[in-house]
Amino acid sequence: MYSEIKIKDKKISNWINKELKRQKEHIELIASENYVSNDVLKATGSILTNKYGEGYPNKRYYGGCENVDQIENIAIERLKKLFNVKYANVQSYSGSTANAAAIAALIPKDGKILGMGLSSGGHLSHGYKISFSGYFYKSYSYDVDENGLLDYDKILEQAKKIKPDLIICGASAYSRIIDFKKFHKIAKEVGAKLMADIAHIAGLVATGLHPSPFEFCDVVTSTTHKTLRGARGGIIMTNNEEVAKNVDKWVFPGYQGGPLFHQIAGKAVAFGEALKPSFKKYQQQVINNASIFCQEFKNKGIKIISEKTDNHLFMIDVKQSFNLTGKQATEILKSINITVNKNSIPNDLESPQITSGIRVGTPAMTTRGFKEKEFIKLANIIYLLLSNYKNKKIINELKKEVKKLNDKFPI
Ligand SMILES: Cc1ncc(COP(=O)(O)O)c(C=O)c1O
The missing domain is CATH 3.40.640.10 (Type I PLP-dependent aspartate aminotransferase-like (Major domain))
Known part of the structure; x- marks a missing residue:
């Protein structure tokens, strides 16, 4: 488990501890991020x-x-x-x-x-x-x-x-x-x-x-x-x-x-x-999670770039699927504590600052213990949110669901 740092420089420790809180309270789907072990830290x-x-x-x-x-x-x-x-x-x-x-x-x-x-x-x-x-x-x-x-x-x-x-x-x-x-x-x-x-x-x-x-x-x-x-x-x-x-x-x-x-x-x-055998088990789970996460979106008719995933990540065309830009989708997801990044998609008409896609990945949440069941739940939450992002009641309900899901897997 990560713990707060205590140093004399209160300004910096304050921000580090706020970042720790953010990392603890958010579902992290940025494909290039992960949670290192305490030994690495x-x-x-x-x-x-x-x-x-x-x-x-x-x-x-x-x-x-x-x-x-x-x-x-x-x-x-x-x-x-x-x-x-x-x-x-x-x-x-x-x-x-x-x-x-x-x-x-x-x-x-x-x-x-x-x-x-x-x-x-x-x-x-x-x-x-x-x-x-x-x-x-x-x-x-x-x-x-x-x-x-x-x-x-x-x-x-x-x-x-x-x-x-x-x-x-x-x-x-x-x-x-x-x-x-x-x-x-x-x-x-x-x-x-x-x-x-x-x-x-x-x-x-x-x-x-x-x-x-x-x-x-x-x-x-x-x-x-x-x-x-x-x-x-x-x-x-x-x-x-x-x-x-x-x-x-x-x-x-x-x-x-x-x-x-x-x-x-x-x-x-x-x-x-x-080099330990447990790392291979972790990587296999990362792939299994990405595969089912992606399939769950596909089942709902969501446009996945490159059709499916063989690895730890995939991209969703949010323009075609929800009529949102990548930037908007990222901000909407952030409002219920889900972190993703906007991403250009092939032949994107939007600028790299706006984009038509988001990229999602499973390495970080797999480290925290998410398995297929949790990723299926998460796909549903994301789908419902991006389809109903103006509905305050639905947003509040989904926010509670995210908190419940997140708090079960502390870091
Ligand atoms: C394929 C690839 N190469 C290189 C880099 C650059 O790594 P860094 O941000 O450490 O410079 C990235 C970062 O996202 C990457 O995805």
């Missing part, structure tokens, strides 16, 4: 934040690194075991900086990148124009088809025309299996390097519940705080020694300074947890 909040140690274990530019060297080595070894991969870098401050370092390790500056478009479910760091990846590289994007599915033949055609130096696969909002083998074939055919960003599905990949990209990709990046349920940050992995050397150079000194050892310790603890 303690390691992350430890005195390791005091330590500087630019460089890598046994090759630091600072003294006094004998303890943090051990911690970083343990994190690396656990991560390698978790994904059955030869080389791992655990220092990236975030998923975006991991991607920056991984891209730089693979292709020259000004190189051509082909990544998944943002409104199709891709991430900013996969070549979007306002991110480093679209600014420092020549970037192009592939999109999903009219059914919201990756069309590998079409991506091949596009890749043949563009001749990218690098293809990026992986997504922030794609609910179906990603076929890394097919991406590998495309990359091979056009002579491009291949990078997979498994930020969202890392927990599923680690437990064998989503096909692994390692056999097919030059480099694999991820965040550590989504399905992987660790301290926030990025990781980069590869089976290629040359690529690994380049990655290390581009993480430090390329893009970063001193490693955040408190985060690395929090990652190491989480990797240890992920």
Whole structure:
């Protein structure tokens, strides 16, 4: 169980404790969030934040690194075991900086990148124009088809025309299996390097519940705080020694300074947890919950992007289903303590600030103990609310139901 913090700075502790209350009282459906264990929390909040140690274990530019060297080595070894991969870098401050370092390790500056478009479910760091990846590289994007599915033949055609130096696969909002083998074939055919960003599905990949990209990709990046349920940050992995050397150079000194050892310790603890059999059971429950949650909406005639889900998340077209924008739906759900995020959908006519969709995911509430029964209930609550968002009586009743459901699974 999480507890309130007591520090002398009342202004900050007040806001932290308010955030704790919010996390306790809200049903959390943001697909990229999770609740870390108390052990991860303690390691992350430890005195390791005091330590500087630019460089890598046994090759630091600072003294006094004998303890943090051990911690970083343990994190690396656990991560390698978790994904059955030869080389791992655990220092990236975030998923975006991991991607920056991984891209730089693979292709020259000004190189051509082909990544998944943002409104199709891709991430900013996969070549979007306002991110480093679209600014420092020549970037192009592939999109999903009219059914919201990756069309590998079409991506091949596009890749043949563009001749990218690098293809990026992986997504922030794609609910179906990603076929890394097919991406590998495309990359091979056009002579491009291949990078997979498994930020969202890392927990599923680690437990064998989503096909692994390692056999097919030059480099694999991820965040550590989504399905992987660790301290926030990025990781980069590869089976290629040359690529690994380049990655290390581009993480430090390329893009970063001193490693955040408190985060690395929090990652190491989480990797240890992920190596336990209970983690696979958790990931299976995440998938089972997402599948039934999604099906329940489909049964009510709600439009699901990409037809269904194979993983931990899915997107609802709230424009077509309820005549609401993503922004409106998010605010309405917030009013009864359900947290989701608005999300662009393929061919969205609304701006990314408004959107026509919402994205929902099951990792966080599965950590809190939700099973199929609770997600079926939740789908009904969401459906009733978005269909009757002007009816005060219904809103009040649903608010009570959410509280009852939420309070049964404390954090
Ligand atoms: C696929 C993917 N890659 C990278 C990132 C970036 O991670 P961070 O927010 O830690 O920079 C995200 C974040 O949502 C993501 O979904």
